[in-house]
Amino acid sequence: MVFSHRMQIFTNIGRYALLMASVFRRPEKWKIFYRLTVLEIDKIGVQSVGIVALLSLFMGAVICIQTAANIDSGWIPVYTIGFTVRQTMILEFSPTIIPVIMAGKVGSNIASEIGTMRISEQIDALDIMGINSANYLILPKLVGALFIFPFLIVMSMVLGITAGAWVGELAGVISMPDYQTGITYDFRPFQVAYSLIKTTVFAFIIVTISAYYGYYTKGGALEVGKASTQAVVYSIVLIMICNLLISQLVLT
Amino acid sequence: MIAVEGVSKTFGTQHVLRNVSTVFETGKVNFIIGRSGSGKSVLTKCIVGLLEVDEGRIMFNDRNFTAMNEQERKAVRQEIGMLFQGSALFDSLTVEENVMFPLTMFSNMSKAEMLDRVNWCLKRVQLDNANKKFPAEISGGMQKRVGIARAIAMNPKYLFCDEPNSGLDPQTAIVIDNLIKEITYEFNMTTVVVSHDMNSVIEIGDRINFVFEGEIWWSGDKVDILKTTNDELNNFVYASDFMRIVREKLQ
Ligand SMILES: Nc1ncnc2c1ncn2[C@@H]1O[C@H](COP(=O)(O)OP(=O)(O)O)[C@@H](O)[C@H]1O
Ligand SMILES: [Mg+2]
Numbered sequence: 001m002v003f004s005h006r007m008q009i010f011t012n013i014g015r016y017a018l019l020m021a022s023v024f025r026r027p028e029k030w031k032i033f034y035r036l037t038v039l040e041i042d043k044i045g046v047q048s049v050g051i052v053a054l055l056s057l058f059m060g061a062v063i064c065i066q067t068a069a070n071i072d073s074g075w076i077p078v079y080t081i082g083f084t085v086r087q088t089m090i091l092e093f094s095p096t097i098i099p100v101i102m103a104g105k106v107g108s109n110i111a112s113e114i115g116t117m118r119i120s121e122q123i124d125a126l127d128i129m130g131i132n133s134a135n136y137l138i139l140p141k142l143v144g145a146l147f148i149f150p151f152l153i154v155m156s157m158v159l160g161i162t163a164g165a166w167v168g169e170l171a172g173v174i175s176m177p178d179y180q181t182g183i184t185y186d187f188r189p190f191q192v193a194y195s196l197i198k199t200t201v202f203a204f205i206i207v208t209i210s211a212y213y214g215y216y217t218k219g220g221a222l223e224v225g226k227a228s229t230q231a232v233v234y235s236i237v238l239i240m241i242c243n244l245l246i247s248q249l250v251l252t
Numbered sequence: 253m254i255a256v257e258g259v260s261k262t263f264g265t266q267h268v269l270r271n272v273s274t275v276f277e278t279g280k281v282n283f284i285i286g287r288s289g290s291g292k293s294v295l296t297k298c299i300v301g302l303l304e305v306d307e308g309r310i311m312f313n314d315r316n317f318t319a320m321n322e323q324e325r326k327a328v329r330q331e332i333g334m335l336f337q338g339s340a341l342f343d344s345l346t347v348e349e350n351v352m353f354p355l356t357m358f359s360n361m362s363k364a365e366m367l368d369r370v371n372w373c374l375k376r377v378q379l380d381n382a383n384k385k386f387p388a389e390i391s392g393g394m395q396k397r398v399g400i401a402r403a404i405a406m407n408p409k410y411l412f413c414d415e416p417n418s419g420l421d422p423q424t425a426i427v428i429d430n431l432i433k434e435i436t437y438e439f440n441m442t443t444v445v446v447s448h449d450m451n452s453v454i455e456i457g458d459r460i461n462f463v464f465e466g467e468i469w470w471s472g473d474k475v476d477i478l479k480t481t482n483d484e485l486n487n488f489v490y491a492s493d494f495m496r497i498v499r500e501k502l503q
Pocket of ligand 1: 263268286287288289290291292293294295
C-alpha cells in the first residue's frame with residue numbers, strides 16, 4: 001500500500017511532464033489562440049479584480065492598525081507602521097496569499113471546466129478532429145494567467161498600501177507625512193521584481209496543476225468535484241513549498 | 253474501407269480485445285454490437301487512434317494508420333467524423349459555432365463560406381432555427397443532430413457513431429438511425445455504428461459484427477443474424493420478449 005502510494009507520485013509527475021510536453025506546442029491557428037487567450041485574461045484576471053481589491057484593501061488596513069497597536073513604545077518610530085504595511089504587502093500578502101486565493105477561485109474553475117470536458121467526451125472530440133487538445137485548452141489559460149497575474153499583484157500592493165494610509169489617518173494612529181516616510185524608507189525596487197517573479201511561478205503552478213487534474217479526470221460528476229478539490233489543495237501546497245524555496249534562494 | 257487486423261488491447265491484466273480482425277466496407281452501415289462491457293467502445297477508440305493498440309494494425313483504405321506518426325495521423329483524422337454517445341458538443345459554443353468549429357480550425361474558407369456550409373449541414377440533419385442556441389438549451393435528439401452535422405462538416409470519408417440512439421425515445425431513435433443511413437449512402441462513406449440496440453440493427457444495418465468477450469464472435473448481414481445458430485449471438489439477439497415473438501413469427 002505504502003509502496004503503491006509512492007509509485008503514484010512518480011506516475012503523477014510522469015503524466016504531468018507528458019501533458020506539459022503536449023501543451024508547449026505550436027497552436028493550430030494563431031488567430032484562434034489569440035482570441036482564446038484574451039478570453040482567458042478576462043475570465044482569470046478581470047473577473048478577479050473585485051475579490052483581489054477587496055482583500056487587499058482590508059489587509060492593508062488591518063496590518064496598519066495591528067502594527068500601530070503593537071508598537072506603543074516610544075523607542076520605535078511611528079513611521080514603522082507605513083514601513084510594515086509596505087513590506088508585508090509587497091513581500092508576502094500580494095505575491096503569495098493572493099495566488100492562494102486565486103488557486104481557490106481560478107484553479108477549481110479550470111479543473112472543473114476541463115474535467116467536465118473530459119467526462120463528456122469533448123476532449124475526445126477535439127482529439128478525433130486532429131486537434132492537440134492539451135495545447136488548445138491549456139496554453140491560452142497559461143499565457144493569459146502569466147500575463148495578467150503581475151497586474152493583479154501590483155494592484156493589490158498599491159491598494160493595500162493606500163488603505164493603510166487612509167485607515168492610519170482616520171484612526172489617528174499615523175499622519176500622512178509619517179506614513180509616507182515609512183513607505184519610502186529603505187525602499188528596494190528589487191523586492192517588487194522578486195515578488196512579481198514569485199507570482200509568475202505561482203500562476204504557472206495554479207494553471208498547470210489544475211489543468212492536469214481536470215485533464216485526467218475519469219468517471220462522472222463526482223470525480224469532477226474531486227479533481228477540482230485536488231487541484232486547489234495541490235496548487236496551494238506547491239505554492240507554499242515554492243515560496244519557501246524561492247525565498248531561501250533569492251533572499252539569502 | 254477500414255480493415256482491422258489482429259488487434260489486441262490490454263488494460264493491466266484485463267484482456268479487453270483479443271486478436272480482433274474484421275473489415276468495414278465503404279458505402280455501408282457497419283455495426284459493432286455486443287453487451288455492455290464487451291469492448292465495443294475500446295475497439296472504436298483503437299480504430300480512430302484515441303487508444304494505442306498493443307498488437308495488430310488498422311488500415312484506412314490501405315494506409316497503415318497504426319504505423320503513422322502524429323502528423324500523418326492528423327491528415328487521416330480530418331477524414332474522420334465521429335458522433336459521440338453523449339453528443340460531446342462544446343457547451344461553451346452555440347449550435348452554429350459547434351458545427352463551424354472544425355472548419356475554423358482546418359479550412360481556409362471565408363466566414364461567409366463557412367456559414368453556408370454550416371447551414372447546409374444543419375439543413376441536412378433537418379435542424380433549422382437552432383443556430384444561436386446553446387447545447388444545454390436543446391433536446392437530446394437535437395443534440396445528436398448537431399453532433400451529426402458537426403461530424404459531416406468536413407466531408408468525412410469515415411463516420412463513427414458510438415451508441416447514436418442511446419437515451420432517445422424509439423421514434424427519435426429511428427429518425428437518427430435513418431439519418432445515418434441516408435448520409436452514408438449519399439456520400440458513400442464508411443460508417444461504423446456501435447450499438448446494443450437490435451432495433452437499429454434491423455433498421456439500418458448492412459454488415460454486423462458481434463463482439464463477445466473481446467473477440468469478434470460472429471459477422472454477417474441482418475438476414476443471417478435472425479437465423480443464427482451461434483448460442484451467444486442468439487442470447488444477445490433474442491434477449492427481449494419482443495424479439496422472441498419476432499422469432500416465432502419468422503419460423
Ligand atoms: N481506459 C480504460 N482503462 C481501463 N479499463 C478500461 C478502459 N476503457 C475501458 N475499459 C474496460 O474495458 C472493458 C470494455 O469497455 P467498453 O469498450 O467501454 O465496453 P462497451 O462494449 O460497453 O463499450 C470494460 O470492462 C472497461 O472497464
Ligand atoms: Mg460503450
